[in-house]
Amino acid sequence: MRPSSLQKREAALRAAERQFLATGYESVTMDSIAAECGIAKQTLYSHFGSKRALFLELVTAETVGTRRTVLSPAPRIDPHDEPRAALRELLVGQLEAVLTPNIVGLRRLVIGELPRSPELAAALYEHGPKRAIANLAGIVAELQSAGVLRAADPERAAAQLNWMVMGEPLNRAMMLGDAALPDRAEIEAQVDLALELFFEGLAPHPADESAGALPA
Amino acid sequence: MRPSSLQKREAALRAAERQFLATGYESVTMDSIAAECGIAKQTLYSHFGSKRALFLELVTAETVGTRRTVLSPAPRIDPHDEPRAALRELLVGQLEAVLTPNIVGLRRLVIGELPRSPELAAALYEHGPKRAIANLAGIVAELQSAGVLRAADPERAAAQLNWMVMGEPLNRAMMLGDAALPDRAEIEAQVDLALELFFEGLAPHPADESAGALPA
DNA sequence: ATGAATCAAGACTCGTCAGTCCAGAAATGG
């Protein structure tokens, strides 16, 4: 193996990633990938074997790569020391990792390919939402046993919190394109309001029949 | 126009719908559509002009058709008479309309075609989630001014409730296929828990330091 | 009944794209 071989391979993967995420599987041609990264089509085939194989390698790499990003901030939380602030930080990090052109593009791509490659979507589900929610569920369970939360079903409560906070922006990004992705400030506002609702609900406080703003 | 023409047209639309929803735009051929509904390809072209046009007509019809289904149960709510029961009924109806093989298939299809037809996805967003949330927001605002809720931003609260209740099942359906669609009982459980959280939150009640199960 | 329109069946064109082949250039290793 020549040393330049690796660089070509990486360049090919980058070009393929860009094109697949931008326009979907079918509309990308091996010729266009080869052209973009300045590599002969033959080399593409000697590295990856087929268009499908290149696609699969790319998507699975991207899929497991994300998991590291999302979970890298170790989710250790001390229930007695500002549980809400810790949850907030975790959720903001989560949203910033997911609401990214790469990730939402990957979601679109995999969803569109579901009829052809259901195992890809299943893998993305396992490494993405499922893991994130399981992660959250652990924390919810901890807060529950510390008496900070009353969640009969931590798994479900975690899912509710997760989608309460990222359902709207993710859905918008999926259907309106990357231009609809929220910026940092919007993400923080989204998380703050969701946590408020998650802990306190929206029913009027029994002892507080007046206007709604309550001290942080 | 011959009278049998209309029947053929309908049959063609049904066959096309089935195939597009099942396997996506690219993998469906005009020949396969013609074969499924027993019609000559020529007739297909005389009716719809092109594959793309057939696809667009189909998807837009499906898109605006759903809106009628979802909004047909008139969302009139009396805030003084069991607001939670009314909300529950509305949300259950919403979920049952959306968590359907046709609708989630349509979502997958449109998301996969986003690079080619962003206006389709935008239309589906307008007629689907956006309308449903605006609908909910109206009710939330009503409950808010009736003193049953304290929601500073009814639009956002409605979005939170909406995704809290349908984020998880919709996401699962999108990535795990129609087999992951919830049945009626699961939908009702989902709605009940979400409403509980929406009104009461999960923080322990100040006056209730004991175990968590509270009377319905 | 008869003429005009519509439809069926399938052959046909044309473009596209995955994948292969080949002849030569360039890098590598000894």
Add this chain to the structure above:
DNA sequence: CCATTTCTGGACTGACGAGTCTTGATTCAT
């Protein structure tokens, strides 16, 4: 410097699918 391996550019094949065309059958209105 030479033999070997890898890369390149491009030509080539084979399949497939959108859209057209032809020919003959069927339906309808009068």
